Every structure is written in C-alpha cells, then in structure tokens.
Amino acid sequence: MKQTWRWFGPRDTATIDNVVQAGAEGIVTALHHLPNGAVWTRKEIVQRQAEISLLRDGSPSGLRWDVVESLPVSEEIKTQTGAWRSHVENYCASLENLWAAGIETICYNFMPILDWTRTDLRWRLPHGGRCMRFDLVDFAVFDVFLLNRAGASASYPEAIVEEAARREAGMDDASRERLVQNATCGLPGANQTLTINDVRELLGRYQQIGPDLLRRHLYDFLELVIPTAERLGLRLCCHPDDPPFSLLGLPRIMSTEEDYADLMRQIDSPANGMTLCSGSLGARPDNDLTGMMRRLGDRVHFLHLRNVHRESGGIPASFHESAHLDGDVDMVSLMAEVLREEARRRALGRADHSIPMRPDHGHDICDDLNRSAQPGYAIIGRLRGLAELRGVHRALTHPGTGLT
Numbered sequence: 001m002k003q004t005w006r007w008f009g010p011r012d013t014a015t016i017d018n019v020v021q022a023g024a025e026g027i028v029t030a031l032h033h034l035p036n037g038a039v040w041t042r043k044e045i046v047q048r049q050a051e052i053s054l055l056r057d058g059s060p061s062g063l064r065w066d067v068v069e070s071l072p073v074s075e076e077i078k079t080q081t082g083a084w085r086s087h088v089e090n091y092c093a094s095l096e097n098l099w100a101a102g103i104e105t106i107c108y109n110f111m112p113i114l115d116w117t118r119t120d121l122r123w124r125l126p127h128g129g130r131c132m133r134f135d136l137v138d139f140a141v142f143d144v145f146l147l148n149r150a151g152a153s154a155s156y157p158e159a160i161v162e163e164a165a166r167r168e169a170g171m172d173d174a175s176r177e178r179l180v181q182n183a184t185c186g187l188p189g190a191n192q193t194l195t196i197n198d199v200r201e202l203l204g205r206y207q208q209i210g211p212d213l214l215r216r217h218l219y220d221f222l223e224l225v226i227p228t229a230e231r232l233g234l235r236l237c238c239h240p241d242d243p244p245f246s247l248l249g250l251p252r253i254m255s256t257e258e259d260y261a262d263l264m265r266q267i268d269s270p271a272n273g274m275t276l277c278s279g280s281l282g283a284r285p286d287n288d289l290t291g292m293m294r295r296l297g298d299r300v301h302f303l304h305l306r307n308v309h310r311e312s313g314g315i316p317a318s319f320h321e322s323a324h325l326d327g328d329v330d331m332v333s334l335m336a337e338v339l340r341e342e343a344r345r346r347a348l349g350r351a352d353h354s355i356p357m358r359p360d361h362g363h364d365i366c367d368d369l370n371r372s373a374q375p376g377y378a379i380i381g382r383l384r385g386l387a388e389l390r391g392v393h394r395a396l397t398h399p400g401t402g403l404t
Helices: 016-022 042-053 075-079 084-100 136-146 158-169 173-183 196-204 211-232 257-266 278-282 289-299 331-348 366-370 379-396
Strands: 002-006 026-029 065-069 105-109 120-124 130-134 235-239 272-277 300-305 307-310 319-322 356-359
Touching: 002 065, 002 379, 016 379, 026 042, 026 356, 042 065, 042 084, 065 356, 075 084, 075 211, 084 211, 105 300, 136 158, 136 173, 211 235, 211 257, 211 272, 235 300, 257 272, 257 289, 272 278, 272 289, 278 289, 278 300, 278 307, 289 300, 289 331, 300 331, 331 379, 356 379, 366 379
Parallel strands: 002 026, 002 356, 026 065, 065 105, 105 235, 235 272, 272 300, 300 356
Antiparallel strands: 120 130, 130 319, 307 319
16 A cells, blocks of 8 residues: 555645655645636646655655545536536546646545535544544534525434434524534535525535436546546546435435445446545445455555544434544454455556555644644644554564465
C-alpha cells in the first residue's frame, strides 16, 4: 500500500512540510477552487503539482500528486439536466489533461447533493478530543422541524420523530443554527453559507429521480467517460455514499457490496473501479469490509482507511468516527486482505499492484484542538491514524507472514 495524505492545497492548515514529516509517500488532492463541470486545464494541474513538489524552504519534497480526489461530477450530470452533456465533455478533457501530467487514479462520487453528512463536526470524546458524529435524532430534527421537508416524518421510525420533537423543543436559536450549518456542511458550495431555501431548491431537482433512475444516470455517465479512461490507461474509482443510507428522501446507490458488484457488471472495464472507504461502508452493519475486499479487490483502485462506532442497530443508525484501530471495522483483517490482493497483482505483473491508501479523517487531539482544520482533517489525529495503520502494515509484512 502506498501511504498517501489528503491535502487541500496552499490554504490547508497542514503544509507539505507537515505531510513529509508525517511520513506519507504521496499526495491526494484536487483543484477545489474550480467550479463543478469546468475543465481542469494543464496549467492548473501543473501549478498544483509544483506546489506539492517543494518544501517551505524551496527544497524538493519528494512527493507527487498520486490520486485525484475528487474530479467532481456535477449535479447537472447526475440529474441529466441543463448543460450535462458539455459537462461530460469537459470531464473527458480533464481526464486527458490529468493523464498528460502523469496522474492515473481519479476518485469521484455520485451522491446527490450531499457529499457527506454529519450532525456534529466536533463531538467531544471521553478523552477530551473531538470527532465527527452522525446522530439520527438530530438529523430528524433538521429534516422534519427545521428544513420542514414534505413527508419527512415518514422517513423515520415513530419513536425517532417523537424524540426529535422533544429535542427540538429544548433547543435555542443558536443550537438550531449550528445544527443547520453542520448538516449542510457537505453540500456543494460548502465554502459558502447555504440557507434553508438553498437546500430546498437543491432537493427540488431530485423530486422525480429515484434510485433506479439515478443508477441509470451513473451508468450513462460512465459509458461516456470510460472509453477515454481506457484509452489513456486511467483508473476511475467511485466513492461510496457517506453515510450509506438514504437521507432527505434522496436516492443512494453506492452503499452496499451489491451496488458495487452491479456497477462492475454493468460497466465491465478495468478502468471502472471502486474507492473502498471503510468508514463510509462501515456505518452499515450488513457491509462485510474484509469480504468486500476479497470479492471485489480486483477493481479496488484506492483505499480510505478509517473506522466508525455504530451507536445503535438497524439502518439508518447513529455513529461516530472512532480511532483507526477501534470501532466496528476489523481493520487488521481488512489490511491483511488488501495485502493478499496486492500479492496477487504482483504475481500477475500488474503495474497497479501497490494500491494507494490514505488515513481517512482523524480525531482533533492535542494541538489540533487549537486549529481550525477542515472537519475530519486534523494534522495530529491523522498522523496518529497513519502511524497505527503503518504499524499494522509493518507487522503483517514482517518476514514469515507469507503476505510479502
């Protein structure tokens, strides 16, 4: 596994110097300042590569841009409205430009509106650190009582709606506003302030789109872009829904092993692959992460390794992000299966035998508590996660294990 680090560009609170000191071997990033649907030009790509290549003192960092996360799929493509066909053409042009810069792995997602969803971005842990959390009751407060989505109460068990009503009644205006900000943080344009009316307008675009139609739109998109990826030797990898169940009445189509198996059957190409995110998929009790890696590993092009603790049974459920080796995902077993897949690829002579991995998210701990990092992307919390994962990797690849 190539150990990488997600970097949000020059404005990131983590510097390239920090990444090198953490021991990461490569960078995962994107051109976050460009609007969805626009072409990523060679000039912009080369500029980002130059920023990655140097330490603060001007000496070489030894890092390169290994994985794009993400080359966004616009809402127009997902809904097949407006200028969606020109956006697909722009997507293919961006793939051409990334290939020209030597970047071969491109992560994307097909989540409608919500890229990810939490109700608390800095929930206090018993040790005093902070993590991201999804509380189903709090989300019902947002959906049913603050957003006032038509028919929202039918999306939740009666007991959840009753508890949400009690909780909302005890909130002050500041608490309500904080919940709205947290719940909408993963919406497109999250660097801007979105109003409740903005959210309602976005939801209106999906009123006539259910899971089957959204899935068809995903397949249509891939049928148009995969030929370009195949010709260039690129690997596209779809990130799962986060969390992996329906929210706000929106369809979710990348939440289970069967969703991915169907994607591979429909678009049967080595260029069409999976980002295996153990934290996103691990929020469902019916997802067997080790088994998914064993059965779908041939098409796993990128790994997000993080862990979650499910706070209740059923789907959907509340959960919070745990330390990387704690939680409900058996991380050691999953990493062992990844190493078996890499050994199989080496035996076949595959150029992509080393699967890029990054420590996904991390707790705010120690000095992180005094920084204002992107939620989930604290420096020390991820450094701890990377160190733990590196330790497991070193133990599993020690001579005599049979995995090297």
